[in-house]
Amino acid sequence: MSKEPAMTLNLEPNFANPDDFYERLIETHRGLSDAQSADVNAKLVLLLSNHIGDMAILTQAMDIAREGHEAQE
Amino acid sequence: MLKTYAYPEFPYVQPPEQKSGQIVRKKAVIVGGGPIGLTMALDLAVQGIPCVVLDDNNTVSIGSRAVCYAKRPLEVWDRLGCAAPMVDKGVGWKIGKVFRDEELVYQFDLLPEDDHKMPAFINLQQYYLEEYLIERCKDFGDLVDIRWMNKVISVKNNPDHVRFTIETPDGIYEMEADYAIACDGAKSDVREMLGAEFTGQFFQDRFLIADVVMKADFPTERWFWFNPPFHRGQSVLLHKQSDDVWRIDFQLGWNADPEEEKKPEKIIPRLKAMLGEDTEFELEWASVYQFACRRMSKFRYGRLFFAGDAAHQVSPFGARGANTGVQDTDNLAWKLKLVMDGKAPDSLLDSYDEERVFAADDNLRNSTRSTDFITPKSNISRTFRDATLDLAQKYGFARKLVNSGRLSSPTPYVNSSLNTPDSDAFHGTMAPGTNCADAPVKVGGTPGWLLNHLGGGFKVIYFSDGSGTPAALAALQDAPVPVEALVIGGNVEDTKGLVTDRYDGTPGTTYLIRPDQHVAARWRSFDPAKVTAALNRAIGK
Numbered sequence: 001m002s003k004e005p006a007m008t009l010n011l012e013p014n015f016a017n018p019d020d021f022y023e024r025l026i027e028t029h030r031g032l033s034d035a036q037s038a039d040v041n042a043k044l045v046l047l048l049s050n051h052i053g054d055m056a057i058l059t060q061a062m063d064i065a066r067e068g069h070e071a072q073e
Numbered sequence: 074m075l076k077t078y079a080y081p082e083f084p085y086v087q088p089p090e091q092k093s094g095q096i097v098r099k100k101a102v103i104v105g106g107g108p109i110g111l112t113m114a115l116d117l118a119v120q121g122i123p124c125v126v127l128d129d130n131n132t133v134s135i136g137s138r139a140v141c142y143a144k145r146p147l148e149v150w151d152r153l154g155c156a157a158p159m160v161d162k163g164v165g166w167k168i169g170k171v172f173r174d175e176e177l178v179y180q181f182d183l184l185p186e187d188d189h190k191m192p193a194f195i196n197l198q199q200y201y202l203e204e205y206l207i208e209r210c211k212d213f214g215d216l217v218d219i220r221w222m223n224k225v226i227s228v229k230n231n232p233d234h235v236r237f238t239i240e241t242p243d244g245i246y247e248m249e250a251d252y253a254i255a256c257d258g259a260k261s262d263v264r265e266m267l268g269a270e271f272t273g274q275f276f277q278d279r280f281l282i283a284d285v286v287m288k289a290d291f292p293t294e295r296w297f298w299f300n301p302p303f304h305r306g307q308s309v310l311l312h313k314q315s316d317d318v319w320r321i322d323f324q325l326g327w328n329a330d331p332e333e334e335k336k337p338e339k340i341i342p343r344l345k346a347m348l349g350e351d352t353e354f355e356l357e358w359a360s361v362y363q364f365a366c367r368r369m370s371k372f373r374y375g376r377l378f379f380a381g382d383a384a385h386q387v388s389p390f391g392a393r394g395a396n397t398g399v400q401d402t403d404n405l406a407w408k409l410k411l412v413m414d415g416k417a418p419d420s421l422l423d424s425y426d427e428e429r430v431f432a433a434d435d436n437l438r439n440s441t442r443s444t445d446f447i448t449p450k451s452n453i454s455r456t457f458r459d460a461t462l463d464l465a466q467k468y469g470f471a472r473k474l475v476n477s478g479r480l481s482s483p484t485p486y487v488n489s490s491l492n493t494p495d496s497d498a499f500h501g502t503m504a505p506g507t508n509c510a511d512a513p514v515k516v517g518g519t520p521g522w523l524l525n526h527l528g529g530g531f532k533v534i535y536f537s538d539g540s541g542t543p544a545a546l547a548a549l550q551d552a553p554v555p556v557e558a559l560v561i562g563g564n565v566e567d568t569k570g571l572v573t574d575r576y577d578g579t580p581g582t583t584y585l586i587r588p589d590q591h592v593a594a595r596w597r598s599f600d601p602a603k604v605t606a607a608l609n610r611a612i613g614k
Binding site: 025068 | 446453463
């Protein structure tokens, strides 16, 4: 029985054009309040997470994203 | 303030037309004797077109201003015979480093490809550059008539000529031009007088730029800091120029008072915080500016053309100002010559607008993106920027998103109406609309460079299939618009095989090259009818 290698989060450059992506990302938030932007970001994370689907990869990303932040309470 | 440079003072001479009271019609009048106006003058002069350059001042650029010059404009200046002193005096560099706080986030290497005559980038104070351009103009004698202290005070744009009213220390006179080119900078008076639109984005930020003379052991690299300990909450850029002059840019924020920030007593402490109390330095020149990314809706108004910052203004991150301005004049000069000589229709001049507006938009896009990263316009934009910088310290993907300026490179005219689209398959980057890559060659046994042999007329580069030069190819040089042949493996020896490599040159491969050294068309075999058709297309017929 063949076993798929464990998938890992890709941290190498993967955008065909990084500047196009970044501009589109900032554009998505243009004119929004901070609260609206937080909502847009939450939905983005949920949409992309569903697209990725792989819990191992998502966990790695969540861990890296949280690095350096201490709980405030 | 210390002086490493003595500003020349050019003599004002009363214009003969003012003395005589006669209104004279000139073939070409250029407004503005800065880098773009002078380059335009040279490009007309090498083609034998006399021109007048009107400048409201009598010296070169005060302060270093434009500092970084890229390979393509250097190639243009080399074609015009004045790149050598610039490259000799300038400081070559290729490494850029980006810091955040005290940490190096990442570094880039412009990785210039070997075997090009011109370097990837040089840094040189604008006053030296202008001085070399003015020196070169002198070689053309009366063809370039530079008139210092001649200020344009009104413009009348007629269908068949442009009429200027000009003020000198002796009063006012009038002059007419068959064609006029406004190269009078971002605050262009000519644009203002025409009432032409100049729209885009203003950025709510201010920058202090300072020229500092010091013997420092910083390497010759571009250093960019986000939020450094010596200038919290803002960014700083450090660049080396010649004569131990260093350019330092401090981001000040929107609320800074420009008059206050220009004062040495305000600047010196900023520099000391950065350079250390013990570093000996002198402040040579400083300025505070705010920038905008905008352009005119079109660059051609009948017989009046706009080039350089007068036509399009970008933020300084990426060195896209003077560099792209020189490519404007490179694009316009040969077209003017063909139309003046009656060899091409007036509509060829519309392609200046088409191609250079396309390039300006590319520059504006890149420059706006850099500015949005350096000066985020909203909380969320700043959050993404800071998160990108956080991740970039560890993760390669985020480094690609860090944008401290994307350095100027020529914009290929991919969709230009002057191009003949490929009908054959090619590898590599030399598609129609692209500027030609250089390579070492030998002609008549003498080592040289491909671009120098391309020069400034239409050329065919033909890769010999061993059966000699086709007679129909040689005959092209007797056409009304002559096309000279460079035969690789014939009159041109491809010393290192790099012409063949860079142009994907299989035997029989034929390129038609424009006078501004851009590819007009290419084929896998030589067909004189196709070359003629492509030539006609490239001259707007």
